[in-house]
Amino acid sequence: MDRESVKYHLKSILNSYSEIFFIENYKIGLVLFLVLFLNPNMAVCGLTALFSAYIFAKFLNMEKEFLSSGFYTYNPLLVGLSIGFLFKLDPLTIFFTVTSGILTLVLSVMLHSIFSYYLKLPILSLPFVIISSTIYLSVSNYTNLFVNSLYPHFKISILENVFPYWLEGYFKSFGTILFLPDITAGLIFSFLILLISRILFFLSVLGYYSGTIASGLLTGSLIQAFQDISHFNFILISMALGGIFLIPSVKSYFISVVAVLSSTIILSATKTFWAFYGIPAFTLPFNTISLTFIYVLGLLGFPLMAKIIRKTPEETLDFYLTNIKRYRGYERTLYLPFSGKWTVWQGFDGKWTHKGGWKYAYDFVITDKDGRTFKGEGLNLDDYYAFRKPVLSPVRGRVVKVISDLKDNQIGEVDKENNWGNLVIIQDYRGFFVEISHLSYKSIKVKEGDWVEIGTFLGLCGNSGYSPQPHIHIQVQLTDNIGGATVPFSFVNFIKDNHFYSNDLPPENSIVEPIFPDKSLELKFSFVLDNRFEYIVLKDDEEIDKFELTVKMSPDGTFYFDSGSGKLYFGKYEGTFYFYKLEGDDKYLKYLFLSLPKIPLAYREGLEWVDYLPLKLTSNKIKISSILFLSSFNHNIAQVKYTGKFIDQKSIKGRVESKILNYNEEFFVEIDQFLGIKEIKSENFIIRLNKITYK
Structure with a gap:
């Protein structure tokens, strides 16, 4: 071996x-x-x-x-x-x-x-x-x-009678988790937890004292309650619910206290029943209460359930806070169903018709510089800018329903019998259905059974159905029923005010425009297994270091750059290249992540975009752990923001800043003409590509 x-x-x-x-x-x-x-x-x-x-x-x-x-x-x-x-x-x-x-x-x-x-x-x-x-x-x-x-x-008696009874009880209970019900062991264990996670230590204190005080009030003796070493169950319940299986937050802390208080009944009953057989309670109360709460919260779709659990609650919180900002949209993603600039007329839970089971829908119109949707007096359909403009497929999939023979309403009229008007329903290959409604009379050019790609011409925008003016209505549903109950979705690859959004929901009245991936830019970020990149590090025009990155693949199919001392995971999703996460402490991989956490694979001069990064990229572990502990009480405290901008087709300027960490650094990135990143310039040094080895 x-x-x-x-x-x-x-x-x-x-x-x-x-x-x-x-x-x-x-x-x-x-x-x-x-x-x-x-x-x-x-x-x-x-x-x-x-x-x-x-x-x-x-x-x-x-x-x-x-x-x-x-x-x-x-x-x-x-x-x-x-x-x-x-x-x-x-x-x-x-x-x-x-x-x-x-x-x-x-x-x-x-x-x-x-x-x-x-x-x-x-x-x-x-x-x-x-x-x-x-x-x-x-x-x-x-x-x-x-x-x-x-x-x-x-029995170790070194620290006996040194601490007050209410502190001795805490340490003894902590030690009992590993069958060492003495103060010395508990003191060491609790100190270790404090070192590794401020959140877990806080929860251990919160859980123990809330449960023990409640037990003392129920039994009538606080001293007796603090002598009960089976109260280690309160510590475990609080830590598990407050910091492990739920995202650390005020809500998770409150739930952990409620769970601990509930467990006092289970603990008392378990001790009474088990004592008959001479068996200690072990961790049965902890398991019973924790599993019950986790199951119910999961069943109810509690939004702070930890879907991905990291090595510590701080890392889980950092991952969560980063990802809810990085990936703001949903897994059901659509391209905008048109070309050119359109205006969001009504969004989710809109003020007119997007209510109840149909609240997850979007309406789009075309407006002029004054915000009007029509020219002249707007009395005729032809006065409306959106009327008979092309409608494009927002997804890849199979057409399952088409209605095309309903007349367009004249302005001032609506069809109350056929609410959805002329429409196309597409079954997306990912397992949901997309309905595009209110198309123009006999303008639909696809038929049921046709396969469509993103951008396929479907028909023309119209004013059929319950529609007061020409517009595109789009919704996502889980059945192929016309006007079925809607589910959340989001749009990918669109521009608003020359800012790129990879996956988001544009607000009402905003003007948006789709942008489609550039094949040449896509190829430059298409890394193949065993591609090897040799970089040199320069400072004041002198080489001070060098390193090598090799493209590898993890068991789940995600690619990563391996430097030998770290792994930087990456991938492309819906027209955007991302660096997902960093494992290890390789400083050069960290700079690679910081300088270009994501890039739209579509070029537009002066195009800007925003991303958010994990705190661990910008400071030391102790400082970050303390900030994340505070962030558990207010999720808006911890934020590392990246702002990127295309200078030209091969150059990007990026800035990373965090007010709470007092961090501000600027990067200039040059894209290689063939593959990957050619150069990264920062205030500290320059990282320059020296050689690419293809396998």
């Missing part, structure tokens, strides 16, 4: 320890591993169960991606710790621990498959609860274990 392989396996095992606190960090895992040796017997049992599960997973050929995070192996670790907490290490308990660890792994894989597919839920530490409870029930029949393997616990 080579050095890299050993390093990988060690990281995977150590990640199992940090996963107990919902984070993936092998360094934190190492510290937790060492602290557990405050009880060597328990630490070895935990490691034995973990190692057994890991070896069995390798035997079953589980892929690296499934094992590296520790997700599947932290439950076996917890089971091993629970055995080591009860029994001392001897041949009998080693056998018992090995089999229990393997059984927990199998159950974890099974539950994850069922929960993720059918319920859209995580498994949390449910396998640990099931297996450990089963073990504690079964050992009553194992006389040998009780005779030979019970042992007295060593």
Whole structure:
């Protein structure tokens, strides 16, 4: 086994320890591993169960991606710790621990498959609860274990009576998460969480004290409540809901408190019932409450559910805040159904007809410089600028319905019987339907069954149906019914006031114009696997460094630049090239991301666009972590804005700025005539392409 392989396996095992606190960090895992040796017997049992599960997973050929995070192996670790907490290490308990660890792994894989597919839920530490409870029930029949393997616990009394009872209770409960119910362990664990995530630490405090004070009020004794180490469940519930499975925010913090208060009932009932069988509550209240809340919130479509969970709540929040600004539109994307400049007459939830089940729709008209839609007195259809202008397909798909034989209304009249007028309904290949309505009498040139591409001529704008003046009505629906209930969508690749919008919804009364990808520019950003780019770094016209980037592909099909010390993911979507995310701390990949986070693949002189970047690109981890903690209370605090502009067909000027970080930097980017970026100029240095190797 080579050095890299050993390093990988060690990281995977150590990640199992940090996963107990919902984070993936092998360094934190190492510290937790060492602290557990405050009880060597328990630490070895935990490691034995973990190692057994890991070896069995390798035997079953589980892929690296499934094992590296520790997700599947932290439950076996917890089971091993629970055995080591009860029994001392001897041949009998080693056998018992090995089999229990393997059984927990199998159950974890099974539950994850069922929960993720059918319920859209995580498994949390449910396998640990099931297996450990089963073990504690079964050992009553194992006389040998009780005779030979019970042992007295060593108590660390260094910090006893140093802290007030309400602080001692917090630290002891924190330590109990890893079966070390003493102040020293809890102090270390809580300090580690504070180092890695201010948000998780805050939630641990919020959850513990809200739950413990509530329990104290219910029982009539705060002192007794603070002595109850099973209140570690409150810490886990608060951390899971407030910072992991929900986007950290005031709302998530409030939900976490409500969940903790609710769990006091579950905890009390669990302790009463389980005590009859001599079983501790373990994390059953945490699992019950957390899974219930996550399921209900997901069912209701709660907007702050974390769809992508990063290594810490801060990273999840940064990713969320960046993406809601970067990708403002929806997955159902349309091109504008016309050429030239048109005006948004009515948008989503418009003031006239876009209401209720039909609120997700857009109407477009053509206006003159005075904002009028017609010339003269506007008494005739021909007076209206939009009348009989070409209507183009906004999507690729199959035409499924056409109506073309309804007369255009004269001005002042509407057809109340045929509300939608002449229309075309297209079934988009992505699984939805697009209806374009109010077309002109017998102007439609496609028929049912025809395949259309983006920009295919459909017909002419008219005034048929319930239409007071010539306009284009467009909506997206999930059925092919005429005038079906609408669903959200957005438009891609359009210009407003010479600003490019990659995926957005133009406001009412704005003048918009579609822009289509330029093939030559598209080719310059079409990178192929194993393309290699050699760059040199210059400062004051002297070479100070060099680096190499190789195009590779991740398991999910996303391409990235690999520098050896970092990965910069990229891709093209609907006519825009994006750098998606950066992994690692490679400073040159960071500058590549900063200088050109996205570029429209269509040129227009002086065209400008705006993008937003992750905070981690612009400052150190400690400062960013603090800012993100504050941002969890107000999502508008953290913002890194990029503004780009075409100087000419091969040159781009970009500026990155953030007020809260006091960051402001300007970049000049030159596009290579064949492929990629030729040069990046900043205040610090110049990055220049030296050589391209094609594979």
